[in-house]
Amino acid sequence: MASRAMLVFALCLGPLVGHAFATAVDVYGEASGAGGGPAALAQGLSPLDGIVVPTFGAYAIAAMLLFPFVAIRAVSGEKESGALSLLVQSRARLGTMIVVKFVVLMVAWIVAWVPGAAALAMWRASGGHLYGPEVATVFAGHVMRGALVIALGLAAAAVTDGAASAAVLTLAITLGTWALDFIGQVRGGTAMSLARFTPDSAIRVFEHGELRLDLLLVTAALIAALLAFAVAWLRPARRPRARVGSTIGVVAAAAIACVGAARVNTSWDASEDRRSSFAAADETLLRTIRAPLSVTAHLAPEDPRLADLESGVLRKLRRTLPSVRVEYAARGATGLFEGSAAHYGEVWYRLNGREAMTRSTTVPIVLETIYGLAGLAPPTAAPADAYPGYPHVARIRLIAPIFYVLWPLAVVVFWWTSRHRRRA
Amino acid sequence: MTPRLSVDRLHKRFGEIDALRAATFRVEPGEVLGLLGPNGAGKSTLLACLAGLLLADGGQVLGDGRAIEPDERREMLMYLPDGIAPWPDQTANWILAFWRVMTGAHADGWDVMSDVLGLDELRGRRLGTLSKGERKRVLLGLALSSPQSIVLMDEPFDGLDLRQTRATIAMFRQLARDGRSLVLSIHSMPDAARVCDRLVLLNDGSTIAEGTLPELRERAGLAESADLEDVFLAIA
Numbered sequence: 001m002a003s004r005a006m007l008v009f010a011l012c013l014g015p016l017v018g019h020a021f022a023t024a025v026d027v028y029g030e031a032s033g034a035g036g037g038p039a040a041l042a043q044g045l046s047p048l049d050g051i052v053v054p055t056f057g058a059y060a061i062a063a064m065l066l067f068p069f070v071a072i073r074a075v076s077g078e079k080e081s082g083a084l085s086l087l088v089q090s091r092a093r094l095g096t097m098i099v100v101k102f103v104v105l106m107v108a109w110i111v112a113w114v115p116g117a118a119a120l121a122m123w124r125a126s127g128g129h130l131y132g133p134e135v136a137t138v139f140a141g142h143v144m145r146g147a148l149v150i151a152l153g154l155a156a157a158a159v160t161d162g163a164a165s166a167a168v169l170t171l172a173i174t175l176g177t178w179a180l181d182f183i184g185q186v187r188g189g190t191a192m193s194l195a196r197f198t199p200d201s202a203i204r205v206f207e208h209g210e211l212r213l214d215l216l217l218v219t220a221a222l223i224a225a226l227l228a229f230a231v232a233w234l235r236p237a238r239r240p241r242a243r244v245g246s247t248i249g250v251v252a253a254a255a256i257a258c259v260g261a262a263r264v265n266t267s268w269d270a271s272e273d274r275r276s277s278f279a280a281a282d283e284t285l286l287r288t289i290r291a292p293l294s295v296t297a298h299l300a301p302e303d304p305r306l307a308d309l310e311s312g313v314l315r316k317l318r319r320t321l322p323s324v325r326v327e328y329a330a331r332g333a334t335g336l337f338e339g340s341a342a343h344y345g346e347v348w349y350r351l352n353g354r355e356a357m358t359r360s361t362t363v364p365i366v367l368e369t370i371y372g373l374a375g376l377a378p379p380t381a382a383p384a385d386a387y388p389g390y391p392h393v394a395r396i397r398l399i400a401p402i403f404y405v406l407w408p409l410a411v412v413v414f415w416w417t418s419r420h421r422r423r424a
Numbered sequence: 425m426t427p428r429l430s431v432d433r434l435h436k437r438f439g440e441i442d443a444l445r446a447a448t449f450r451v452e453p454g455e456v457l458g459l460l461g462p463n464g465a466g467k468s469t470l471l472a473c474l475a476g477l478l479l480a481d482g483g484q485v486l487g488d489g490r491a492i493e494p495d496e497r498r499e500m501l502m503y504l505p506d507g508i509a510p511w512p513d514q515t516a517n518w519i520l521a522f523w524r525v526m527t528g529a530h531a532d533g534w535d536v537m538s539d540v541l542g543l544d545e546l547r548g549r550r551l552g553t554l555s556k557g558e559r560k561r562v563l564l565g566l567a568l569s570s571p572q573s574i575v576l577m578d579e580p581f582d583g584l585d586l587r588q589t590r591a592t593i594a595m596f597r598q599l600a601r602d603g604r605s606l607v608l609s610i611h612s613m614p615d616a617a618r619v620c621d622r623l624v625l626l627n628d629g630s631t632i633a634e635g636t637l638p639e640l641r642e643r644a645g646l647a648e649s650a651d652l653e654d655v656f657l658a659i660a
Contacts, residue, residue: 003513082508085477086566089498090526237479237494419513419550 005073006108009066010411016058017115018403024054025123025394032391042389046273047123048134053207055119059112059142060203063149067109068170069163071153074101075230076163088236095231102150102227109146113139115407122396129390133270134209141206144219145199151226158230174199188301188328197262209271210319217261225254267319273387278316281379282367289374292323294350298343300330309347309361316363349373426489428453428605429474429500429574434483436469436629443469444480445629451574451607456600458620459609460656466629467609468506471576474607475503502527504567506578506609509559512552516543516562519551520569529569533602540595541565542588557583564592574605581615593619613652623652627660 028050078084087097116139124130152173156166177198184195195201202215232238232246269276277283295314299306306328318324330344348357349366351373358369371378427450436444444466451457459467472478474485476494484491487500511519520543523529538544541561551559560583567575580596581589596606596619610616616623617637625633625640633640641650644658 078510081510081512082505083510085503085505085508086510086523087526088477089475089502089570090523091498091528092526235495236477239479 003070003073003077005070007411007415009062009070010112010415011408012066013058013062013112014115014403014407014411016061017055017119018399018407020058021051021055021119021122021403022396022399024051025396025399027054029393032393034393042391043387045389045391046387047129047390047392048131048138048207048209048271051123051128052120052130052135052138056116056138056142056207059116060145060200062112063142063145063199064174067112067146067149068153068156068174069167070108071105071150072157072163072166072170074105075154075157075234076160076166079157080162084234085236088234094235095227098154098227098230098234101154102147102223105150105154106143106147109150110143113142115403118402118407119399122398122402123394126392126394126396128392128394131272134272137209137211137270138206140211141203144206144216145203147223148199148219148226151223151230155226155230155233158233184301186301188330192301192328197258208276209269210276211268211270213266214262214264217264218258221254221257221261225250225257265318265322269319276316276319278320278363278367283320285371285376285379286317286320286367288376289321289351289370291352291374292325293317293321293370294325294327296327296329296348296350298329298346298348301328303330305345305361312361312363313366427451427486428488430484430486430489431470431474432484432486434470434473434485435481436466436473436478437481442629444473446483446631447626447629448631449624449634451605452622453573453605454600454603455621456596456606456608456619458616458623459607459626460613460616460623460652461626462660464628465626467626468578469629470626471503471578471607471609472505475501475576477503477505498572500572501574501576502567502570502572503576504563504578504580506582508563509551510563513550515548515550516554517547519562520547520565523566524569527570529571534569537565537568537595540591555583557585557588560584561588568595568599573603574607576607576609578609579611580608581610581612589615613656617652625656625659633659 028045028047031045031050075084078087088094120130120135152170153166156169156173157163160166160169177200180191181195181198181200184192184201197215197218202219205212205215228250229247232243232250267276278286295317297306297309299309314324314326345359346357347359347361347366348355349369351370352375354373356369356373358365360366368378429451431447431449431451433446433448434444435442435446447466447470449457459470461467469478473480474497476497479494485497486492487497492500511522514522541564543561543565546554546558546562549558551562554562560580564577564580567577581592584592593615596608600606600621608616608620610620622634622636623640624631633643635643637652637655638648640652640655640659641648644650644655646654646658650658
């Protein structure tokens with residue numbers, strides 16, 4: 001943990017988090033009416049969106065561009081220095097060594113969250129509001145992402161000749177996931193289904209305060225596969241055929257595990273404003289529907305109405321009903337040339353052998369449609385506990401001294417002390 | 425007596441190049457065996473294959489009469505490659521302590537070994553800051569503290585001064601008397617003649633001769649005064 005790669009990572013983290021936090025506090029304050037300007041509607045001011053997610057966004061950059069090198073050095077350094085040629089002759093199993101490296105790097109990743117925790121503590125101390133479960137959910141998403149980055153770095157270092165090649169490979173895979181994200185949004189279909197599990201897509205789910213078991217399981221399966229891959233490629237004196245065979249075995253096992261995990265439909269809405277859930281009364285009534293619901297959306301992937309339907313309705317339906325099958329029936333990507341096609345813009349719902357159509361993507365209309373198909377009377381509108389929103393103008397003067405001065409100083413002192421103590 | 429280790433026609437190819445062709449020799453208990461040969465003879469490749477770090481393309485390695493697979497060899501073999509600098513940011517003390525934990529090494533004889541290798545003065549220094557000879561001393565301590573009965577070393581005297589070399593030779597001889605087997609790949613013929621009980625001469629990946637110095641002299645048809653360099657040149 002006292003390597004130079006870790007030093008650079010830790011040094012950069014403080015200013016990154018500090019800048020993200022300072023910007024978030026300023027923007028949130030302006031939206032709350034700082035300086036006498038017009039304030040946004042209070043209900044629209046959520047510290048999750050305005051403070052937590054932007055501040056923790058610094059860790060997304062760190063996970064993508066800085067932390068992989070710390071993980072890569074843990075293996076490449078030993079390969080290049082000859083330490084690995086000694087370690088494989090010790091009585092420790094290679095698998096155990098890789099797992100220990102993974103655990104140590106996870107500890108380093110979690111320790112790196114000190115600046116993030118400090119930022120949130122400063123926000124609370126200034127009178128700002130935080131809701132524990134949703135903060136913990138976003139943190140869990142980033143921890144999961146960090147774990148995946150570590151496993152990818154270890155695997156890349158195992159299969160390549162040096163740290164530079166491993167870094168290129170890791171970056172190429174990261175760019176590949178961005179490409180998959182983009183293609184999924186543009187083309188829909190299988191690409192979109194796969195893109196749900198890319199690190200960026202997964203983080204967005206956690207940033208909504210939703211904890212999804214399928215994401216956790218798929219990520220765990222990928223991490224296990226990457227670590228097994230690292231062990232297979234680090235093991236000395238193996239025939240190329242044996243390595244390829246092990247790789248195929250690992251990929252097959254991971255694919256089976258991921259397909260199975262992706263079918264798990266358990267999730268928890270930890271957000272304070274229940275943004276991933278319907279109103280409680282609607283959820284209670286919807287859970288009485290046991291039959292599968294089929295939805296056919298004649299909307300192109302880039303049509304903003306589809307995004308509204310996904311985020312406002314379909315995501316919540318998948319969490320509530322036991323089986324929701326969605327078909328995206330538009331042929332094109334943008335709907336530009338399909339606008340005049342016969343069914344474009346229609347969304348069809350099928351339940352219990354009956355079907356109904358609506359062009360609306362709003363929750364009340366869609367639910368009314370579904371209740372009609374199920375033969376259920378809509379629940380009595382209970383007085384809802386509306387999310388109050390938390391406008392807050394914070395004047396936090398210590399951001400610059402703490403994140404731009406104190407944190408880098410503490411990192412340097414710790415690093416120097418740990419090296420000096422080893423010499424004694 | 426069954427040899428502690430038997431190498432039977434070990435073969436290793438890198439692309440078009442035969443780095444090893446039918447390398448054959450044995451290692452007896454309690455002996456120092458020297459592996460000699462010119463650059464490119466295959467000495468380092470042979471040691472790496474023996475230790476299970478490289479997969480041989482053919483041949484067998486038998487330990488106490490039984491064939492041992494590459495991933496089983498660490499039970500009886502410890503190989504110290506040449507030119508490595510493991511954990512350069514860690515101190516010599518940390519490296520040696522870490523290695524003892526990783527190998528379950530015993531502390532018997534450690535003080536004597538530490539004294540011979542002069543490790544006390546190097547303990548608090550990071551490996552990356554040591555000179556070539558100082559690093560070699562730490563790594564020798566690491567290799568010899570391992571519990572395996574056979575220790576393979578590539579150029580063990582490289583970087584050591586005359587006094588250190590002689591002290592290390594004496595230590596190797598004592599370790600052999602205590603029952604360990606040492607296989608040393610050595611460039612320096614005078615050092616090899618001084619420390620080794622028997623010698624294996626390698627040339628172009630093949631074993632061209634094996635035996636004690638008198639046996640090799642007789643095979644080469646040379647007088648008793650002939651030194652190892654003369655013997656090697658005559659046979660190779």
